[in-house]
Amino acid sequence: MEGYMESPPPLVLRLGERVPSLVSDVFEGKGYVEYDEDSPPEGQMWHVFWKAGRFKPSEYSEANAVQRVNHFPKTTGITKKDCLLRNLRRMRAIHGNVFNFFPESYILPTEYPTLVRKCESMSTDEKPIWILKPTDSSQGRKIFIIRDLSEISYGHFAASMTADLCDDRPPPDPLRDPKVDDKGRAIATDLDMSTTLKMLKARLHKTVTPCVKFTEMHIVQRYIDRPLCFHGYKLDLRIYVLLLSAQPLRLYCYRDCLVRFATQKYDMSDLDNSYAHLTNTSINKNSASYSTVKEGIKAGCKWSLHQFLREHPDHALSSPLLWERIKAIISLTMLSIAASVPDNGGCFELLGYDVMIDDSLRPWLLEVNCSPALGVECTADREVKEPLIADLCDILAFQRGGGGAASLPAGGGARAAKARGWPGASSSSDEGSTRTTKRAGSEEAFARVLFARREAMAAAERVAHVPSTVGGYELIFPFNAITKRLAESISGNEPAAVAEIRAELQRTATAHGGAPEAAESASGGSGEAARAARGATTSRGGGGSGRSSDGAVMSSSFRAGVNACVHRGSARTADAAGLPTLASSVQRSRQRSRSREQQNSGGRAV
The missing domain is CATH 3.40.50 (Rossmann fold)
Incomplete structure (x- = not known):
């Protein structure tokens, strides 16, 4: 027709x-x-x-x-616990205390002697509590807490790893108890959580040797023993972050998140009670109090942040300054690997940041998950995760734009390149002829490089058209015109990007009524400064202009900077508008830091 x-x-x-x-x-x-x-x-x-x-x-x-x-590819630099520790150590050595948002940690068994020397240098009163977890595990599996290093056996690490390498262990006895190994040592299983909890208690009483598989690498982390609690229950946050593009860097944070609770009251005198010290749903759903109505948190162990703030608008989680610190932690963590992540315009990644908040309102990054759980176990899961995925679909639609997938032939890759008429997309007959000479082969290689560059440029252009807010997603990096220009190529611009994040933290602390040094709580500052900042933000009733009507925590100044960044145009337009150069922005940031140090006689600059 x-x-x-x-x-x-x-x-x-x-x-x-x-x-x-x-x-x-x-x-x-x-x-x-x-x-x-x-x-x-x-x-x-x-x-x-x-x-x-x-x-x-x-x-x-x-x-x-x-x-x-x-x-x-290569985001394991932050999603594996040992790699995350190494990258944050490197960034802290370069950029200073602004990266002091990760608890003191060591990799076992390789850094066990260092850990021993560290603990031996402490007095008895100073010795901390440690939490051990495998470097490449999730859902709270094989996590345990210790008070004394005598509960960690370096010999078991070495013996188990050597046996694995030699593969000379005797076959297991089929008649023995599967919960006990050949030498009678208690071990943990992935499926039997009650056995794991019994082994935790046995470890603390030193009646058995460690209950983990020492063939795996572990990370030992200083336990945050003064966490922010709600009606006596420990809590943490699962925050969802979308890495939309690595080159240029585009980082979105979902404004709703999961507030996860322990199912028994926090008690430091009972470290073997995982239901009081761990907030993982996979563990707490086995608790006898999981389905009971608990003071403040009711049944279950999870709330959506929106629902929590609707019912408790004056809680410390409504502090805009707290959320600016969390956004800074997210951006700084990503900056530690952004320059090394290859980007061909065909990848995106949804990450789960686990953040613990202590009683001085200082956020701590615990870990980053590469595939956060998207299953639905309760109402809070559906309230958060369903729109989370739906809004992600909308962001992908923005990137496709008018010339979307339907306009290209099936197969993608080389067929898509041929449809666009770009170099390097020759037919099979053409390829046979071009390979007959060395010169023709060089031309083909050059054409493929040119095609890849054009693909990257086209991908960057598509990313630039995605709005600063799509549904519940908010662009958190870049957040102003300077960082937008820096984000085009993080490699080489990393120091300036860190300096801008540091300066933004200081501006936000000042804007919300706190002293500039209050932002130190995100980067190793004193607890007193953080408590002062919490008093300044909560004295307004927790329901000030920093939070939108539906309970999402927002900063009006930060949002204004984000919107201005996205709608201002390309980096060339920014240059034409007379924006500061890279060197001058770094110099100004250092001058601001020095002037603040002089004004605040006893304080430390962030």
């Missing part, structure tokens, strides 16, 4: 193993259809590939602006 236009083909979602059903449900509600792995239609391509685990290098290389994958 004349004038009839065929509707574009639907978008296709490809799912890996162990992906929660909520992901497919939300994507299907946005118009996606699921990719059939067994019998895919001829010529059908997928547009989003979502996996719970990591992708193969070949899968990363095939990703492009048309076919997106939900992980970046």
